[in-house]
Amino acid sequence: MQNFDVVVIGSGPGGYVAAIRSAQLGFKTAIIEREALGGVCLNVGCIPSKAMITATHLLHKAQHDFKTMGLNIKGGIDVDMKTLVNWKQSVCDKMSGGVNQLLKGNSVTIIKGNAEFKNSKELTVKSSTGTDTIAAKYFIVATGSRPIEIPGFPFDEKNICSSTGALAFDEIPKRVVVIGGGYIGLEISSYLRKLGTEVTVIEANSSLLAGVVDPECAQVVTRKAEKAGIIIKYGAKAKGQKKVKDGFEVTAEINGKDEVFKADKILVTVGRRPNGDQANLKAAGIAVDERGFIKVDAQRRTNVSNIFAIGDICGQPMLAHKASHEGVMVAEILSGANRVYDAKTVPAVVFTDPEIAAAGMTEAECRAKGYNDLLISKFPFAANGRAVSMSETDGFVKMIADKKTHVLLGVHIVGPEASNLISEAVLAIEMGARLEDLALSIHPHPTLGETMMEAAEATLGHAIHIIQKPLAKSGKSAHA
Template structure:
């Protein structure tokens, strides 16, 4: 029997952060992980997908932009997929190794195996070497989520795959059908297309990323996908598949009629489900809702006083950075700090081409919360010198503010480096900044960040670097 002050179940971006902070605060801490340190995000999700996206973005620029820049490459660029996957894995291994060193450096005990609750004070850890019991004063559940599997498309992670399998292909498939036009499916589909793969996206909704991002941002990405040759089927439902002589035959229902699409690989990305049915939570008396999420309060405490839950298992949004934030929060709550989860916004990023990033409310959300008088405007990257020099001018910065106070309510970016630019918006919204605060802050030139300043100027109605129609009413948009 091992005894600890704090035991964290799951070493993903929520769990390992919770363990490190707990140890920093003086607790004897252990983290239990059944697969790999860093979890899904670091090993088979966020990090490897961004490595592949980065590589194919460079490939695309070399194939399509270099000649205009006077950079002539003789012959074709050959893609060594095995080497690309090897490099991608080296990135993951480096990051996972870093997590291991951080845990070791903070004196966190790492236990390999599958954790199951016996009661609210004790768990068992099963591994290849046997089973041991572990007791703790406090437990933090950070067991994450898994891909949703749909009928007729059982994962083998070779031909019918989740994102995990798709990121491991060491040969470029000729034809791929992606079921689900959400952010995971579109990110992978985008880089597969740049590798020369024929991609068909089967989307049940009438548009891509519906309800996920600002509709105008989604339109920019949709146009780029269309231009790149990705075929998108809207209002479509994948009904089943069978292995044909030379390919899989995927049956898709669209407009009441069945259509068969041939594919070498099938990627299913229809969402993720929380792992609320694992770790024998019932034995500890932990309440789980009908969707599989563990019920938590503002301190991420479950209905059992000494047990907390963070990350995907604790509810939407199911994002790594939200999990990390909660990990620090819970460790400090256990220590006795006066903290609750009170983030005004959790930023979201879609690493498509171009990128989409958002913080705060959309126009529809602002109106639903009673902000009926709004100032809304966009500043295009086509008017930004840095974007022009990068040959990446698609997209814009869109700002939404309360017309009565000019307080910033939402920022939506589609364009180059949107993922990096959004952090300024997060800080502004958290601090209750007004449009003037952003507009009057001097931004360095020439940078993409200037689009934030110019976006605020445009929303105030006096943009400098675009010809803007005068604002006739504070509730109307000021578009270029």
């Protein structure tokens, strides 16, 4: 039997961060991983998808913008899919290897295998070399989540794929049917369409990204997706699929009638489910709710006092950066710090074309919380010099503030580099900043970041680089 102070189960963005911070604080720490270090995010999720999105974005620029700029390419651009996928994998391997070095550099013991609790103080790890017993004073469960599989569409990751299989195609598929118009489905649809794939999205709701992002932001992405040739079927429910001579036929019910769509590959992206049915949590007495999430308090402590849970396994939002934040927090709580999870906002990013990023509340959420008198306005990227010079002018920065105090309540961005711009909004919201704090902070020119300052000015009613009417007394958008 091996004994540790802290044992972390799962090496994703929550787990490896928790292990490193625990070791830094002087705990004898081990981390258990059954697959690749870095978990889903680094190996089959966030990182590989962004690599593919980046590559195809460059391809699209070369095909559509270069000629306008006077950059003439003789002949077409040939895509070597196997090389592209190998490059994507090299990115993942570098990131996973980096995690390995960080863990070893902080004297964290890495244990490969599948962990299962025996009781609240011990677990077993099964691997190809046998079974070991591990004991610890504290456990941190960071076992994450997995794609939801729907009836009639069993994953084989070759023809019927989750995001994992869709990021590993060794050749460009001619036709893909995507079931689910959420952020994962749309990110992959975007990169496949730029490779020339015919993409059909089957979405059960009446709009894309419903309830996920600001509706106006979603509209910009939807328009561009449709302009790019992505076919979107709303109010559609996938019923089944069958193999035919030239691929697959996917049947979906739309407005009470069945429609059939041809596909070479089928991608199912209807969400993710927590791995609450794994690691034999019951043996440790850990309470799990009906959806599979581990029940935790504000310190991420489970009902078993020496066991904590972080990341996807303990609830929404199921985002890597939230897991990392919790990992540091729990390690510091174990060392005696008086901390709780009290983030005002967890930013969310959708890497579509253009990107969407959000921090704080939507207008509907503000009103639901009693903020009925709001200042709301937008600043378009079309009025930003850097965006124009990049030939990426779709979208805007939208700000929502309390009219009485001017305190910033929400920022919603759709446009180039939205993922990088949103961090300023996160800091502003966490600090309780007012619109004036952003508007009076000098932003460098020419940059995309200027849109944050200009959006704040627009919300205050005195934008410089757009023409706007005076703000209405009701506090509604100046661009009504």
